[in-house]
Amino acid sequence: MLDAVLATLQVVAALLLIFLLPGYVLVNALYPRKGELDREYDGLYRVTLGIVLSIAVTVLWSFLLNSLGVDPGTGLGQVRDVNIAAGLLGLTAAFFVAGWWRGAYPWMVRLHPSLARTPAPGxxxxxxxxxxxxxxxxxxxxxxxxxxxxxxxxxxxxxxxxxxxxxxxxxxxxxxxxxxxxxxxxxxxxxxxxxxxxxxxx
Known part of the structure; x- marks a missing residue:
């Protein structure tokens, strides 16, 4: 039972990492102001663009891994689940930091006052x-x-x-x-x- 739950959580986490998180935080980094994409459906636009950009980021990262060639020690290519997950997590973290720097996450001031950032006026x-x-x-x-x-x-x-x-x-x-x-x-x-x-x- 526990193994089934863990397997389900692993699948859900993988789907979020591949199809949502990198692109969503990238959209926030590019458009940090609330309502910047659309005054009424801003959240929907962000999720939709996030899905599209996540797929694009995953594909580009896979191309980059594939360009690294074959590992001489294992005889396998670099396009493996561990490498893909590590790269996507790193890119997501980088996009998140960029979005925070541009003021996309004003709620972070609740964690610590020094984390307060406001987006530049449009x-x-x-x-x-x-x-x-x-x-x-x-x-x-x-x-x-x-x-x-x-x-x-x-x-x-x-x-x-x-x-x-x-x-x-x-x-x-x-x-x-x-x-x-x-x-x-x-x-x-x-x-x-x-x-x-x-x-x-x-």
Whole structure:
């Protein structure tokens, strides 16, 4: 019974090693960002490409082993199960390390903080950041224009206060105070946006 279970596990492991693992980790190394292949069916694309690439890797590795010729000691070629398994395991490990380096496995930070790697932003991410930065710049410009307009309104109200009678002066005092309150809100929003941009840059 135990022998049958071990034999079954051996077959399953061999099938995974030949038909899935090398290609799957190679796909992750080539496309480390989640959703990079497809936003909706990214996992399916990775598995499908992984199967195709695994077969290709196995065939190429077998060709390489075959090119090494015959072992003089045994009289056998190098295309043997041990050599194939060792090569595929080594390639899988190499592809996995490459994928980790490119940020394909963010979950590894759970094992140790030093293993944390994030993928570089793609063209779509850079475009989104550029659009967001453009919106922030437009907002900063709008706030700067509003601030200058309010400053002029405050100066105009104070000038008119000096020229008007006591009754009319109260009207311009209210306008000045309202403009000052608006100016404080605008300057607070400007400071917040500038601090957020500084935090993103540095």
């Amino acid at each position: 063209p779509a991410d850079l475009l989104a950041e550029e659009r967001l930065d453009h919106k922030v710049r437009l907002r900063l410009q709008d706030l700067a224009v509003r601030r200058e307009r309010l400053r002029r309104a405050i100066a105009d109200s104070e000038r008119r206060m000096r020229l008007q009678s006591a009754e009319a002066r109260s009207h311009y005092e209210e306008k000045r105070d309202a403009a000052r309150r608006d100016l404080e809100g605008v300057e607070a929003e400007l400071r917040k946006l500038e601090e957020e941009r500084a935090a993103e840059l540095y």
